[in-house]
Amino acid sequence: MSAVNADFVGRVFTGTPPYVASRAKIAEFAAAVGAGSAVHTDPVAAQALGYGDVVAPGTFAVIVAQRAEAEYIEDPDAAIDFSRVVHANEGFTHRRPIVAGDLLHTAVHVDSITERAGIAMVTTRTAISDGAGEPVCEVTSTLAVRGEDS
Amino acid sequence: MTSLTAAVEQGTELFRVARAVNRDRLVRYAGASGDFNPIHYNDRFATEVGLPGVIAHGMLTMGLACAALTDWLEDPADLLSYGVRFTRPVPVPDPGEVTLEIGAVIGAVDTAAGTARVDLLVSVGGTSVLGKSQAHVRLHPPSA
Numbered sequence: 001m002s003a004v005n006a007d008f009v010g011r012v013f014t015g016t017p018p019y020v021a022s023r024a025k026i027a028e029f030a031a032a033v034g035a036g037s038a039v040h041t042d043p044v045a046a047q048a049l050g051y052g053d054v055v056a057p058g059t060f061a062v063i064v065a066q067r068a069e070a071e072y073i074e075d076p077d078a079a080i081d082f083s084r085v086v087h088a089n090e091g092f093t094h095r096r097p098i099v100a101g102d103l104l105h106t107a108v109h110v111d112s113i114t115e116r117a118g119i120a121m122v123t124t125r126t127a128i129s130d131g132a133g134e135p136v137c138e139v140t141s142t143l144a145v146r147g148e149d150s
Numbered sequence: 151m152t153s154l155t156a157a158v159e160q161g162t163e164l165f166r167v168a169r170a171v172n173r174d175r176l177v178r179y180a181g182a183s184g185d186f187n188p189i190h191y192n193d194r195f196a197t198e199v200g201l202p203g204v205i206a207h208g209m210l211t212m213g214l215a216c217a218a219l220t221d222w223l224e225d226p227a228d229l230l231s232y233g234v235r236f237t238r239p240v241p242v243p244d245p246g247e248v249t250l251e252i253g254a255v256i257g258a259v260d261t262a263a264g265t266a267r268v269d270l271l272v273s274v275g276g277t278s279v280l281g282k283s284q285a286h287v288r289l290h291p292p293s294a
Contacts, residue, residue: 025182032182033213034169037221049225058216058229062209063183083199087208091233097226140233 004120004145005079006113008072013108016068018131021102025063026056033057046099053100060098062090065126065139068106072124073143080122080145088121089142095135103131111140118147153224155292156261164254164268165222169214171206171240172247179210193244201239208236211250211279215270218252219285228288230265235281240274248274257284264289 023043030040035057038045046054073080098104109125126139152164176190185207188195196204212234220226242248250272257269268285271278 029182029213030217032175032179033210033217035213035217035221037226039226049227055226057213058220058226058232059209059213062213066183066185087236089233089235090209090212091231093231094227094229 003079003115003147004113004122005077006115008075008078008110009113011072011110013068013071013110014106015071016106016108019064019067019104019106021056021060021064021098021100021104023054023100026054026060026098026100029060029063030057033059043100051097051099056098056100058092058094058097061092061094061128061137061139064098064104064106064128064137065108065141068108068126069124069141072108072110080143084146086144086146087141088144089123089140091140093138093140095137098128098136102136104136105129105131105133120145120147152222153228153290154266154287156259156264156289157292158256158259158266158289160256160259162256164256165218166251166253167218169218169250169252170247171210171214171242171250173204173242173244176204176206176210176242179207179213183207183209185209202241204242204244206240206242206248208234211236211240211272212283214250215252215272215280215283216285219254219268219270219287222254223287228290230286230288232270232283232285234270234283236279237281238277238279240279250274250279259289261289 253271257267270283
């Protein structure tokens with residue numbers, strides 16, 4: 001297996017179909033991360049705060065981002081051996097919370113690939129926008145990929 | 151539930167909570183997130199790849215810390231950003247559970263921007279498992 005392909009820096013992946021945020025998935029995710037606020041499960045509580053529907057927890061966008069990142073990571077030419085991957089960093093910048101009913105489009109930017117001591121650090125930035133084209137969230141993720149000898 | 155006001159001071163502890171993580175929670179998070187990496191449920195596989203055993207998803211640890219903060223805030227939209235480094239794996243025993251201690255402290259206040267940095271400190275048995283775990287939260291005008 002060759003090293004991670006640095007030629008991918010600067011590429012943008014937009015081939016993942018839009019993700020529809022559902023009440024059921026938001027409730028399931030909220031329960032899994034122990035988010036107990038009623039805004040995640042009760043549309044009336046969410047509407048009382050001015051939202052159109054239930055609100056996703058702050059890290060819910062990882063579902064949308066990882067689904068889109070797969071288009072890059074699973075590209076054979078990218079040369080990322082997922083069995084050698086460790087998650088190094090993750091970050092979310094929110095323009096607004098994701099709410100149920102959102103149709104979320106993604107663009108995965110390969111921002112950097114650096115190699116040090118046989119470990120490749122691959123940083124992607126996934127821009128998530130809504131059906132109207134307005135930005136919703138930006139998700140940055142760095143994967144550490146161990147080489148054959150490390 | 152609370153909102154942070156511009157009167158908040160650096161160093162103030164907002165809350166401290168504990169969250170138990172057992173194998174049941176790992177399975178729930180795998181299903182909810184779609185992350186089915188076997189290192190999060192299969193001891194044999196985890197050991198083969200050099201881990202001490204099944205470990206929690208880093209994103210579960212981050213998600214638990216984030217949820218503790220947004221549950222404390224009145225409006226989840228007050229969370230503007232949250233980022234972490236995954237510095238240490240969190241082994242999850244079977245049988246049993248591991249306890250994550252989550253503390254939130256005001257790291258900095260930017261009154262001009264109307265934001266505060268909240269440091270979400272997450273540790274297991276006194277050892278930190280997340281690095282640079284920093285959220286930015288919107289400040290509200292102080293109530294009269």
